[in-house]
Amino acid sequence: MRRHFPWARHAVLILxxxxxxxxxxxxxxxxxxxxxxxxxxxxxxxLDPHLFNFVDVWYLIPFPRYLLNSAIVSAxxxxxxxxxxxxxxxxxxxxxxAKRLVLxxxxxxxxxxxxxxxxxxxxxxxxxxxxxxxxxxxxPLLSTIVCIFIYKAAFEAVPKSLIDAxxxxxxxxxxxxxxVLLPLSKPAIATNVILAxxxxxxxxxxxxxxxxDAEMQTLPLxxxxxxxxxxxxxxxxxxxxxxxxxxxxxVFLMAQKEFIRGLxxxxxxx
Amino acid sequence: xAAAAGWYGRKRxxxxxxxxxxxxxxxxxxxLYRLIPLGWNVVLSFQSWSPMRPAxxxxxxxxxxMFLWDEVFWQALWNTLVWIGAAPVAIALAxxxxxxxxxxxRGAPVYRTIVFLSYPLMTVAVxxxxxxxxxxxxxxxxxxxxxxxxxxxxxxxxxxxDMALPAVIVTDIWxxxxxxxxxxxxxxxxxPQHLYEAxxxxxxxxxxxxxxITLPMLRPSLFLCAVIGLLNxxxxxxxxxxxxxxxxxxxxxxxxxxxxxxxFGQTRFDYAAAITVVQFALLLFLTVLANWAAGGNAxxxxxx
Numbered sequence: 308m309r310r311h312f313p314w315a316r317h318a319v320l321i322l323x324x325x326x327x328x329x330x331x332x333x334x335x336x337x338x339x340x341x342x343x344x345x346x347x348x349x350x351x352x353x354l355d356p357h358l359f360n361f362v363d364v365w366y367l368i369p370f371p372r373y374l375l376n377s378a379i380v381s382a383x384x385x386x387x388x389x390x391x392x393x394x395x396x397x398x399x400x401x402x403x404x405a406k407r408l409v410l411x412x413x414x415x416x417x418x419x420x421x422x423x424x425x426x427x428x429x430x431x432x433x434x435x436x437x438x439x440x441x442x443x444x445x446x447p448l449l450s451t452i453v454c455i456f457i458y459k460a461a462f463e464a465v466p467k468s469l470i471d472a473x474x475x476x477x478x479x480x481x482x483x484x485x486x487v488l489l490p491l492s493k494p495a496i497a498t499n500v501i502l503a504x505x506x507x508x509x510x511x512x513x514x515x516x517x518x519x520d521a522e523m524q525t526l527p528l529x530x531x532x533x534x535x536x537x538x539x540x541x542x543x544x545x546x547x548x549x550x551x552x553x554x555x556x557x558v559f560l561m562a563q564k565e566f567i568r569g570l571x572x573x574x575x576x577x
Numbered sequence: 578x579a580a581a582a583g584w585y586g587r588k589r590x591x592x593x594x595x596x597x598x599x600x601x602x603x604x605x606x607x608x609l610y611r612l613i614p615l616g617w618n619v620v621l622s623f624q625s626w627s628p629m630r631p632a633x634x635x636x637x638x639x640x641x642x643m644f645l646w647d648e649v650f651w652q653a654l655w656n657t658l659v660w661i662g663a664a665p666v667a668i669a670l671a672x673x674x675x676x677x678x679x680x681x682x683r684g685a686p687v688y689r690t691i692v693f694l695s696y697p698l699m700t701v702a703v704x705x706x707x708x709x710x711x712x713x714x715x716x717x718x719x720x721x722x723x724x725x726x727x728x729x730x731x732x733x734x735x736x737x738x739d740m741a742l743p744a745v746i747v748t749d750i751w752x753x754x755x756x757x758x759x760x761x762x763x764x765x766x767x768x769p770q771h772l773y774e775a776x777x778x779x780x781x782x783x784x785x786x787x788x789x790i791t792l793p794m795l796r797p798s799l800f801l802c803a804v805i806g807l808l809n810x811x812x813x814x815x816x817x818x819x820x821x822x823x824x825x826x827x828x829x830x831x832x833x834x835x836x837x838x839x840x841f842g843q844t845r846f847d848y849a850a851a852i853t854v855v856q857f858a859l860l861l862f863l864t865v866l867a868n869w870a871a872g873g874n875a876x877x878x879x880x881x
Contacts, residue, residue, distance in 0.1 A: 313682060313683075316677050316680075316682055317682070317684075319677060320674070320677055320678070320682075320688045323674055323688070323692060324688055324691045324692065326751075327691050327692055327694065327695060327751070327755075328691060328694075329717070330703075330706045330707060330710055330717075330751070331706075333706070333709060333710055333717050334705075334706045334709060337709065337715070344715050345712075345714035345715045346714075346715065347714055347715070347720075347731075348720055348723075348724070349715045349716075349717075349720050391602045391603050391606075392603065394598075394599040394600070394602070394603070395599060395600050395602075395603040395604075397599060398596045398599035398600045399600075401592070401596055403592075403593055403596050404593075409600065409604070412604075412607070412612075413607070416607045416611045416612065418804075418860075418861075418864065419611045419612075419615055419857075420808050420811040420812060420860075421610065421611075422811040422812055422814055422833055423614075423615070423618075423811055423853055423856065423857050423860075424610060424611060424614030424615060424618070424853075425614075425836070425837070425840070426614070426617075426618060426621065426836070426840050426846050426849050426850050426853060427613065427614035427615075427617035427618055427621065427850070428609075428610050428614050429840075429841075430617070430846070431609055431610070431613065431614065431617075446606070446609075446610070447606065447609075447610040449602075449606050450602065450603040450606045450607070452607070455603060480592075480595050505697050508699065509697075509698070509699040509700060509701075511699075511700065511701050511814075511815040511818075512814050512815060512818075512837070515818075516837075516841060526699075527699055527701040527702075527815075530699075530701050530702060530705065531701055531818075531819060534705060534819065544705065545705075545706075545709065548702045548705050548706060551699055551701075551702050552698055552699060552702050555697055555698055555699060556694070556698070558697075559694070559697045560690075563690060563693075566697065567693070567759055570756065570759060570760075571759060571760060571763040
């Protein structure tokens with residue numbers, strides 16, 4: 308596009324980037340400092356940086372327990388999305404009666420934010436007897452409509468002749484999905500894994516509602532609890548923040564392309 | 578012939594059964610956690626019910642209480658509208674950044690990554706980071722303002738009735754702006770370049786190219802951003818809960834935090850359901866309005 312003023316554009320973008328990165332610096336600086344974090348004026352560079360706050364987080368609060376819960380829920384959500392969405396996505400590439408109805412149903416479900424359904428969703432979970440369990444935490448996250456459409460698009464890109472050949476060879480539908488379609492749809496699988504991981508890892512409101520015991524709490528809940536109990540002590544809270552953010556940042560930086568494709572496929576699919 | 582038809586019919590039935598099996602788990606989840614709750618909300622909103630009492634039909638009683646007597650509801654509704662009203666500002670900013678990044682500028686992918694980085698992060702953690710940024714004693718903003726000599730006394734941004742809501746909204750924009758930018762970038766990249774070339778040959782100035790080509794061609798992306806902004810008023814629960822929990826007073830109360838408080842704080846599930854119905858109706862109305870503003874079919878979904 309325009310080729311003039313590259314320096315002006317760099318300057319604006321550097322300012323924007325600074326605004327985006329500054330909060331990260333501010334929290335990191337506090338996380339590795341020992342002094343009174345409320346001293347004024349605040350130091351811009353950390354004095355004697357060390358990692359004791361991180362050790363504190365690991366031992367003072369049930370961090371390993373929160374981590375385990377988060378890992379279990381995320382693992383369930385990722386497995387559910389990868390498998391269930393693939394099956395549903397494959398079904399949607401086939402012709403069957405009432406297909407339009409199913410598509411319409413899925414697309415209208417996309418407009419219902421989960422937060423708008425929490426009261427009955429809580430009551431339903433209570434009836435299913437999954438309150439305060441890992442399954443209950445993961446259940447609403449097991450399948451995602453956007454991800455079903457990502458699979459559908461990937462499967463539709465596979466040449467029809469290949470599928471027909473497999474069918475003539477006598478492969479069952481299950482085997483066609485497992486041995487023909489899925490190996491050719493690796494980017495779609497990656498997108499499913501990443502979106503399911505990020506969404507379940509960050510999920511807060513649902514765990515807040517359906518967990519009762521501290522043993523069932525996930526990392527975001529542990530963080531919120533830490534905030535309300537130990538607010539005024541040290542930089543440990545901010546060390547906790549850094550520890551919780553790291554996996555998300557790493558996953559995102561490693562798989563940025565798949566993540567963005569997943570989010571923007573909503574843009575082309577409606 | 579008959580045998581062949583029978584064989585074909587059986588095969589067709591088996592195929593159908595398989596398709597149903599494949600769809601069933603996902604559909605069951607969406608039924609249980611999207612559609613049924615939506616209907617249940619409506620039913621519950623007309624009942625008087627709590628885990629301790631049997632349900633009783635009370636008609637519009639909850640809505641009457643909400644609209645006529647509940648000042649907190651009106652405050653939360655107003656705050657939610659302000660929250661939604663901030664979305665266009667964020668979208669405009671994101672469009673500016675997207676236009677700057679969408680070019681042959683060296684390092685554009687790095688800028689893009691940095692701007693987008695905040696979006697996939699845990700909102701609870703983002704809320705805590707920004708509480709710290711706004712902090713009265715060790716916070717960044719107070720340090721800057723005091724160093725610059727603009728204020729003498731530290732400001733408690735999140736404790737102030739006037740500043741708390743804008744402060745939380747700024748945080749929200751910081752987190753979602755990358756998402757808007759990515760959506761708009763995808764839209765910008767789908768605009769055929771020859772349109773710009775033709776306009777340039779015709780001597781159209783840059784602003785005319787922007788107004789006549791970029792903006793109209795971006796309509797679907799802008800509509801999508803608007804929908805994201807609307808849904809954001811629901812999904813912002815985490816941020817408000819962590820940063821202010823609706824306070825001070827109810828200065829940052831959104832409908833969604835009020836729903837949570839009514840339902841799980843006061844165990845008034847029925848009343849919370851009624852508020853949910855109102856917020857969902859508001860969401861639908863605004864979505865239709867945005868669709869209309871985007872020229873009718875902007876967000877039309879591709880069927881099959």
